Amino acid sequence: MxxxxxxxxxxxxxxxxxxxxxxxxxxxxxxxxxxxxxxxxxxxxxxxxxxxxxxxxxxxxxxxxxxxxxxxxxxxxxxxxxxxxxYEPVDAAVRDVVGRGVNFSRPHRLELAAAEDFLGLVPGADMVKFCKNGSDATTAALKLARAATGRDMVAIADQPFFSTDDWFIGRTAMNAGIPDAVRQATARFTYNDLDSLRALFDAHPGRIAAVFMEAATALGDPAPGFLEGVRELCTAQGAVLVFDEMITGFRWSAHGAQGVYGVTPDLSTWGKAMGNGFPVSALAGRRELMELGGLRTDAERVFLLSTTHGPETVGLTAFRAVVEAYRRDxxxxxxxxxxxxxxxxxxxxxxxxxxxxxxxxxxxxxxxxxxxxxxxxxxxxxxxxxxxxxxxxxxxxxxxxxxxxxxxxxxxxxxxxxxxxxxxxxxxxxxxxxxxVLEGRPVAPALRAHAAPRRL
Structure with a gap:
């Protein structure tokens, strides 16, 4: 060029x-x-x-x-x-299914077909549950981790966004209405700095239930050995490792960043491109964790994900059409x-x-x-x-x-x-x-404490 x-x-x-x-x-x-x-x-x-x-x-x-x-x-x-x-192949599939009803009182056959498609792409996961937005999936992952470990804290990488829910938003500048006790249960570490995560485990012994992170970001590939080190540290400390694949899934690979870098989390959360704009997201992971929200457990049950619109046929059909597009092209x-x-x-x-x-x-x-x-x-x-x-x-x-x-x-x-x-x-x-040069006021960060400097 x-x-x-x-x-x-x-x-x-x-x-x-x-x-x-x-x-x-x-x-x-x-x-x-x-x-x-x-x-x-x-x-x-x-x-x-x-x-x-x-x-x-x-x-x-x-x-x-x-x-x-x-x-x-x-x-x-x-x-x-x-x-x-x-995109016509996705839209055509949606047009076909929408005329046959979209939401029922019992599981639809698409729930099995979509689960098989998803787990075929993410071999490190044994089970999946679909929902409608990424925040529901990430918060469900944290709930599972807390139930499985009996711990309360979560360690999050210094990355832009994980959830609209209190456990994450409480640690941003836009944290009005969130109790201090909730904010204190979330601690940050530095991406690509294994020692910063190790320091959190040392500072809060026996309290960190889960480690949340994107395996890679727009501006950051994992340093050699970093993801492997996080995986080993979580295993040694008894914490649940969660990869947020909202962005990396279907952009880095149809198998997610975990497929690119070869490190398997305990749980992973998905959304965004898996429906090419149609609303569908997912929580996936190891069977022994996921079953805490199911019927094959003697432990206290976790109210995992139970959404009216999670399994509606349009979102699942769009997801399956996306999978087919990634197979074809x-x-x-x-x-x-x-x-x-x-x-x-x-x-x-x-x-x-x-x-x-x-x-x-x-x-x-x-x-x-x-x-x-x-x-x-x-x-x-x-x-x-x-x-x-x-x-x-x-x-x-x-x-x-x-x-x-x-x-x-x-x-x-x-x-x-x-x-x-x-x-x-x-x-x-x-x-x-x-x-x-500029007419009017500059843009402002989306997550800020006050409407100023763009107050209307």
Whole structure:
């Protein structure tokens, strides 16, 4: 790939987009829905002020807002879509099943078929239970660990998100309403630092029920021996090892990160891309743990997962169609190829503009992020907002460059051209200040203690 394949960073031809209808709908959402969205990461405070498109439809890697603007989209449903929006084989399977009833008073045959499909992909797990969102699965895993060990504490890696429930959110900045006693039962350790986890076990002897972590992250592969060391330490200390596969599952591999790195947890939690956007998630793990919520145990029973909508046929059908797509094709390889191409090309035009110290693309090819830094080289929400706004003006929507298998060469080329066109404004913001370029207030962290600095 040569720099001649893409525009140089000399054009500043972005146009103001009409978001009149989007802004009207967003204002009404704020009247009716706390935060104006049903997910904090989707909130308008995560986008430039008055530049938060409200979407109408999507196909492949493209979306259209209520004003009729078209965008190449990244993030893809908070990483839940790997095959592309409106992926026909999944949609066709769902259309077929939805006409035959979706929710019954007894198990449907799909519950067995989906369980067999899932356990065929995750050989380290003996049993699985389906639900609708990742937080339910992770909290169920912690409940199992506490019941199995008789302990109360949980050790979590310093990674962005595990659950909406108190045991995790209590240790974030957005912890209002959560008792201090709950917060104190959760302790953090540093990813890729085995000694930091060992120190927690030493500081809380006989109290840590479970260790929660992502085996890998967008910006972090496990150091040699780290996962193996965590596995050995948990076994020696009698703690349950839980891998959160919400992001890594079906992005790193259909077998999850545990399949890539060859380390088997006691329990694992799944969601997001396993339904290509349809709501389905899962808790899986060793039989002796999972059966604590079943009928083949003499121990006190755990109220594990018992959800009205967990086994409805649409989500399970979507999951089975995703599994079939991964058998038939290789979307993981496609995401890796297109992601690597995008990262290399963006970083090339950024370097050509002399701005590599201030903006770059990094991470796993299927889970890319862009990093924005100010004139001193420090991470900057203001510079991030400038970058987001300039990309939006050029038809690229996304808080990241998380790609899908539906992103075509044309999508990648449009994105690189958009970055090139955004760089002159980015450079002006570095030189003259964000306020000289940006209209409105910068974006703010989704998990923060107060609505300020984006209070309405």
């Amino acid at each position: 040569t720099s001649a394949s893409y525009p140089s960073a000399t054009s500043d031809s972005g146009t103001d987009i009409d978001l009149t209808r989007s802004n009207q709908v967003q204002a009404r959402l704020h009247d009716l829905v706390p935060g104006g969205a049903h997910t904090y990461a989707r909130g308008s405070d995560q986008y430039p002020e008055h530049m938060a498109p409200v979407l109408e439809r999507g196909r492949g890697a493209r979306v259209w807002d209520v004003d009729g603007n078209e965008y190449v989209e990244y993030g893809m449903g908070l990483r839940s879509v790997t095959l592309g929006h409106a 290789d979307p993981v390889a496609t995401m890796r190829r297109q992601g690597a191409r995008l990262a290399a090309a963006v970083n090339e035009v950024v370097a050509a503009a002399g701005l590599a110290e201030h903006v770059d693309v990094a991470g796993h090819p299927a889970c890319l992020v862009f990093r924005t830094r100010d004139a001193q080289g420090a991470p900057s929400q203001g510079m991030r907002t400038v970058f987001l706004a300039e990309l939006l003006r050029r038809g690229v929507l996304g808080q990241s460059f998380v790609i899908s298998a539906a992103h075509t060469d044309d999508d990648v080329e449009q994105t690189v051209a958009a970055v090139a066109g955004a760089l002159p404004a980015y450079e002006r913001a570095l030189t003259d200040g964000v306020d000289t």
